[in-house]
Amino acid sequence: MSRPAVDAMLYLLDQAFEGDDEHSLLANLRNVRPHDWAWRPNGGSRSIRAIVRHAGWAKRMYNDHAFGPATASWDDLASVAMDLDGRRDPVGAYRQWLSEGQRALRESLAALTDADLPGMRRTHWGEMMETRRIIAVMIEHDLYHAGEVNHIRALCQSDGTWPGSTP
Numbered sequence: 001m002s003r004p005a006v007d008a009m010l011y012l013l014d015q016a017f018e019g020d021d022e023h024s025l026l027a028n029l030r031n032v033r034p035h036d037w038a039w040r041p042n043g044g045s046r047s048i049r050a051i052v053r054h055a056g057w058a059k060r061m062y063n064d065h066a067f068g069p070a071t072a073s074w075d076d077l078a079s080v081a082m083d084l085d086g087r088r089d090p091v092g093a094y095r096q097w098l099s100e101g102q103r104a105l106r107e108s109l110a111a112l113t114d115a116d117l118p119g120m121r122r123t124h125w126g127e128m129m130e131t132r133r134i135i136a137v138m139i140e141h142d143l144y145h146a147g148e149v150n151h152i153r154a155l156c157q158s159d160g161t162w163p164g165s166t167p
Helices: 004-018 026-031 048-067 074-087 090-108 131-157
Strands: 121-124 128-130
Touching: 004 074, 004 090, 004 121, 004 131, 026 090, 026 128, 026 131, 048 074, 048 090, 048 121, 048 131, 090 128, 121 131
Parallel strands: none
Antiparallel strands: 121 128
């Protein structure tokens, strides 16, 4: 069975989440120190922890509503966060939880064919959306939040330079 569009989208999803370059979500979490985790910039409301919580739960919400029973809600995140925050290594626990959400989403997408992509699916806010758009949103979502993590980490560590650049 040929499915070049699904395979291309899976490749982009993988790259946005765990690619080796500086654009992926996991790559931007590699240099986050425990102190950086809950730090917020002056006047800012988002910490890296809050961004990872949001990104991980969004993976589950989109997956559950588009490909599953549509029972997950944002309210469910509170108990997950309490459990993960209470672990000895909360940063590692959140990374693992984030990866588990990615694996589940990826499995749902890997079961698709190219013919499924224009089909409509549920969103967690109650509207219907094309399957390919849902996948695109999830790719964009990881890239967007990777940039946020990078920026907050750079502010916290007072290191906003790129390799080979000068401030």
